[in-house]
Amino acid sequence: GENVEQHPSTLSVQEGDSAVIKCTYSDSASNYFPWYKQELGKRPQLIIDIRSNVGEKKDQRIAVTLNKTAKHFSLHITETQPEDSAVYFCAASRRGGADGLTFGKGTHLIIQP
Amino acid sequence: EAQVTQNPRYLITVTGKKLTVTCSQNMNHEYMSWYRQDPGLGLRQIYYSMNVEVTDKGDVPEGYKVSRKEKRNFPLILESPSPNQTSLYFCASSFLSNRAYEQYFGPGTRLTVT
Numbered sequence: 001g002e003n004v005e006q007h008p009s010t011l012s013v014q015e016g017d018s019a020v021i022k023c024t025y026s027d028s029a030s031n032y033f034p035w036y037k038q039e040l041g042k043r044p045q046l047i048i049d050i051r052s053n054v055g056e057k058k059d060q061r062i063a064v065t066l067n068k069t070a071k072h073f074s075l076h077i078t079e080t081q082p083e084d085s086a087v088y089f090c091a092a093s094r095r096g097g098a099d100g101l102t103f104g105k106g107t108h109l110i111i112q113p
Numbered sequence: 114e115a116q117v118t119q120n121p122r123y124l125i126t127v128t129g130k131k132l133t134v135t136c137s138q139n140m141n142h143e144y145m146s147w148y149r150q151d152p153g154l155g156l157r158q159i160y161y162s163m164n165v166e167v168t169d170k171g172d173v174p175e176g177y178k179v180s181r182k183e184k185r186n187f188p189l190i191l192e193s194p195s196p197n198q199t200s201l202y203f204c205a206s207s208f209l210s211n212r213a214y215e216q217y218f219g220p221g222t223r224l225t226v227t
Contacts, residue, residue: 001172006155032213043203043218044156051213089155097207097214098163100146100171105155 002027004092006104014112019080021107023090024072030092033066033073034101038087047088048075051096077109085111115140117219119204125225126194134189134222136204144207144214145187146171147179149200150221156203162187194226 003026013019025033034049050057050064050073057064061080066073077084087108091101117138126132138145146161148171158171162181176198178190187206191198202222207214 009153034213034215043220045218046215049213049215051211093214095214096209097216098144099169100144100148100158100161100205100207101156101216102158102172103148103155105153 002030002092002094002102004090004102004104006090006107008107009105010108010110012110012112013080015080015082017080019075019077019084019109021075021088021090021109022072023074023092023104024070025092025102026071027092027094028068028071029094032093032096033064034091034097035064035075036089036091036103038089038106040086044089080109080111082111082113085109117204117206117217119202119219119222121222122220123223125227127227128195129193132191132194132224134191134202134204134224136187136189136219137185138187138206138217138219139185140206140208140217141184142206142208142217143184145181146205146207146216147177147187147189148203148205149173149198150203151200159189159202194224196226198224199226200224 031052036044147159148156160179204219205216
């Protein structure tokens with residue numbers, strides 16, 4: 001089955017700086033790569049996703065890049081703010097998410113004031 | 114209001130006592146999944162369902178059962194809970210959006226098995 005590796009497990013950045021979280025996947029048939037944000041005590045919420053026919057997608061301060069050849073994808077957050085502090089999960093699916101997702105183990109992002 | 118609900122939200126039980134965690138969605142989604150979340154392990158899929166009466170195992174199905182008799186409900190059953198099933202459980206339903214199935218999560222159920 002699919003295996004998703006996520007790094008780093010903890011990331012501390014100064015407010016206003018950029019943060020990058022990286023994931024690799026094992027199944028070359030995977031075609032859907034979402035990113036979820038989970039605040040303490042809350043449910044995961046989708047923040048951005050990308051499909052395998054696209055190399056990059058951007059939504060305001062958040063962007064995701066995908067390298068199909070290398071089987072890795074990354075989340076980029078620019079101009080970080082205190083409210084960006086949370087745990088971020090990457091995930092992958094070979095059926096566009098229809099049969100659920102395989103998640104990475106998460107990155108705890110800490111924004112230092 | 115479109116939502117996924119789970120009950121109970123918190124449960125403390127003893128080893129071997131059968132329990133059911135309910136999940137219901139009011140969005141007419143065909144696809145539903147159960148995940149468990151453990152510290153340092155992320156979310157792992159337990160079971161999923163792609164339609165009524167159609168269910169399949171995820172990555173960690175041992176010790177769990179599910180059923181999908183109606184489109185809106187997808188209960189998770191622990192026939193004989195054990196302490197290693199102490200976890201935070203999330204139900205999710207998904208819908209087709211921009212050619213992908215976005216997962217929408219319920220609020221979670223924190224289960225403790227003593």
